[in-house]
Amino acid sequence: MSTFTRAASDAATVTRRNLIKIRRVPDLLVFTTLQPIMFVLLFAYVFGGAIGTQGTGVDYKEFLIAGIFAQTVVFGSTFTGYSIAEDLQKGFIDRFRTLPMSPSAMLFGRTLSDVFNNVISLVVMGLSGLVVGWRIRGSALDALGGALVLLVFAYAISWVMALVGLLVRTPEVVNNASFIVIFPMTFIANTFVNPETLPGPLRTFAYWNPVSSVTQAARELFGNTNPDFPPPDVWSLQHPVLYSLIWSALVLAVFVPLAVRQYQRTTSR
Amino acid sequence: MTDAVVAQGLTKYYGSGDRAVRALDGLDLRVEEGTVVGLLGPNGAGKTTTIKVLTTLLVPDAGSAHVLGQDVLAHPAAVRRTIGVSGQYAAVDEYLTGFENLDMVGRLYHLGARAARERARELLEQFDLADAADRQVKGYSGGMRRRLDLAGALVARPPVLFLDEPTTGLDPRSRLGMWGVITDLVRGGTTLLLTTQYLEEADQLADRIAVIDHGKVIAEGTADDLKDRLGGERVEVVVTHDDDLGRAREVLSGVGVGEAVVDARSRRLTVPVTGGAGVLVEVVRRLDDAAIAVSDLALRRPTLDDVFLTLTGHAPAEDDEADADAHDPATSRTEAR
Known part of the structure; x- marks a missing residue:
């Protein structure tokens, strides 16, 4: 076996282990899916009427869904950090690290199985979106592309969370720590409001925030935009798919090696 | 090899x-x-x-x-x-x-x-x-x-x-x-x-x-x-009265293969012995002869504490280990289970 196929088979073994856990602890899945449903309903009915079209030419419910998708998959990536910190605390990473397995397999296995979590979340949110009146108005292929942009970006962020999990070591702290970063990151964006309504510096942040471009990309690919109301004239939002993919690639290029390196020197205490 | x-x-x-x-x-x-x-x-x-x-x-x-x-x-x-x-x-x-x-x-x-x-x-x-x-x-x-x-x-x-x-x-x-x-x-x-x-x-x-x-x-x-090096088994005696500690020590040192160690606070004396239960009988007889009241008496095998007492002169320290323990999952994890 070559190094690569060996690493791939190791990662598959770890992925399988994580997926078995999702199946055996259904509560986990129930709550990861209830949360986005709650968000869809809250925003659609609590803010929906009050917020109106926000000068985007699109009904708020339709505007909202892509934003909730983006927020949910980014939040979903914190699960990666949580699980890794948990494995570290329980001595599981020690066991893995004394095995002659590929040093990156544990992290690839973890991040890959978390993609599965996010796919489930997207399906559930899509269905609840349909119930409250959201529709895909473009082609099915475009819509799939939109989902793919969301998943790729979330995958990249889960590598950031993997590093956080290895450094922070306590699952609960990973959750709290990532919350204070991810909350503003997903709110100071075009997820729930039109960023043009934000004050100066926040507006600039929102324009260049990759969460905005991911949301914009999904919106466009789902056909939830109105051509009469184009997005702000900034490159990031004019080329949201490209900008999102560049961000994802950069994050992966930086954080995959950092996380793998940290993994190789981390041991339980 | x-x-x-x-x-x-x-x-x-x-x-x-x-x-x-x-x-x-x-x-x-x-x-x-x-x-x-x-x-x-x-x-x-x-x-x-x-x-x-x-x-x-x-x-x-x-x-x-x-x-x-x-x-x-x-x-x-x-x-x-x-x-x-x-x-x-x-x-x-x-x-x-x-x-x-x-x-x-x-x-x-x-x-x-x-x-x-x-x-x-x-x-x-x-x-x-x-x-x-x-x-x-x-x-x-x-x-x-x-x-x-x-x-x-x-x-x-x-x-x-x-x-x-x-x-x-x-x-x-x-x-x-x-x-x-x-x-x-x-x-x-x-x-x-x-x-x-x-x-x-x-x-x-x-x-x-x-x-x-x-x-x-x-x-x-x-x-x-x-x-x-440890002298095998230990006889452990707890005397009833503080005043008897000195005499009990002499008695025990006479029976054991080494000096008896006294812990005055708990009135406990420990002495390494060889010869098993027979020694215990001997200890009881001599203490009785000396009219020393005993509240506890036991023959036991050496513990980690004895190893440390003998080798280092101190019991396994818990003082400056506290910091190291934070990195050594032994204590916390075992207790958590």
């Missing part, structure tokens, strides 16, 4: 600057191929850190380590192919079944899917877990988890095995069971380095014992060597 495990001058600090804690202080250790060495010491002595360095988990600040001739620091991947490790607490996945846990480890050792399955079933049988094989581990008892964890270390039939406190936290019955499993194992010629806080355990399982304190080995030898 060649040495399967060699550690030389291992030094390891946790933290940095003024708050750095020295976990290992130039530790030297050898384990001859096919033998069992017990690393005996209190919490925070550096046992877990030693195991972590030897099993490629931790890079020391100084010193070298070799397993079967391979440099642990230069070729960790090669070392991992030859070792099996079972940590201080069972690193098994609660949500997987016993079979799935071992099957996964087999695959990660690259045995191949079929061989991994067969080996998993074989080990479950061998470790008396066959009935529980397809149940989730979260329903296992502490002893079963430990056995499963140990089985995980044996999946690839490694020639060198490291067990970190294999019985800590187990009830006496499970402990005996674990001893039986380990004894059978080393009969097959496996080289084993195990750590323990119990002299009795090291005595039962190990060919040689290395006593570790403050990150270095302070005594090394066979269990008999150490016992000779």
Whole structure:
């Protein structure tokens, strides 16, 4: 076996282990899916009427869904950090690290199985979106592309969370720590409001925030935009798919090696 | 005979600057191929850190380590192919079944899917877990988890095995069971380095014992060597009146093979003896002759405390170990279970 196929088979073994856990602890899945449903309903009915079209030419419910998708998959990536910190605390990473397995397999296995979590979340949110009146108005292929942009970006962020999990070591702290970063990151964006309504510096942040471009990309690919109301004239939002993919690639290029390196020197205490 | 495990001058600090804690202080250790060495010491002595360095988990600040001739620091991947490790607490996945846990480890050792399955079933049988094989581990008892964890270390039939406190936290019955499993194992010629806080355990399982304190080995030898230095069994007497302590000490020193040690606060006297129960009778007779009232009297085997008293003149210290304990999962984890 070559190094690569060996690493791939190791990662598959770890992925399988994580997926078995999702199946055996259904509560986990129930709550990861209830949360986005709650968000869809809250925003659609609590803010929906009050917020109106926000000068985007699109009904708020339709505007909202892509934003909730983006927020949910980014939040979903914190699960990666949580699980890794948990494995570290329980001595599981020690066991893995004394095995002659590929040093990156544990992290690839973890991040890959978390993609599965996010796919489930997207399906559930899509269905609840349909119930409250959201529709895909473009082609099915475009819509799939939109989902793919969301998943790729979330995958990249889960590598950031993997590093956080290895450094922070306590699952609960990973959750709290990532919350204070991810909350503003997903709110100071075009997820729930039109960023043009934000004050100066926040507006600039929102324009260049990759969460905005991911949301914009999904919106466009789902056909939830109105051509009469184009997005702000900034490159990031004019080329949201490209900008999102560049961000994802950069994050992966930086954080995959950092996380793998940290993994190789981390041991339980 | 060649040495399967060699550690030389291992030094390891946790933290940095003024708050750095020295976990290992130039530790030297050898384990001859096919033998069992017990690393005996209190919490925070550096046992877990030693195991972590030897099993490629931790890079020391100084010193070298070799397993079967391979440099642990230069070729960790090669070392991992030859070792099996079972940590201080069972690193098994609660949500997987016993079979799935071992099957996964087999695959990660690259045995191949079929061989991994067969080996998993074989080990479950061998470790008396066959009935529980397809149940989730979260329903296992502490002893079963430990056995499963140990089985995980044996999946690839490694020639060198490291067990970190294999019985800590187990009830006496499970402990005996674990001893039986380990004894059978080393009969097959496996080289084993195990750590323990119990002299009795090291005595039962190990060919040689290395006593570790403050990150270095302070005594090394066979269990008999150490016992000779310790004087075998102990007679322990608690006198009823403080005034009798002096006279009781003279009486006991006359019977024992060494000086009696007095703990005035608890009115307890301890003296090393040889000759077993006969000595006890002699002690009772002499104390009675001297009209010394006794509230407790016992013959017992030496404990880790006695080892330390004899070798270092102090009981296993808990003072400055507090910091090291924060890095040594022994205390916290065991209590948490």
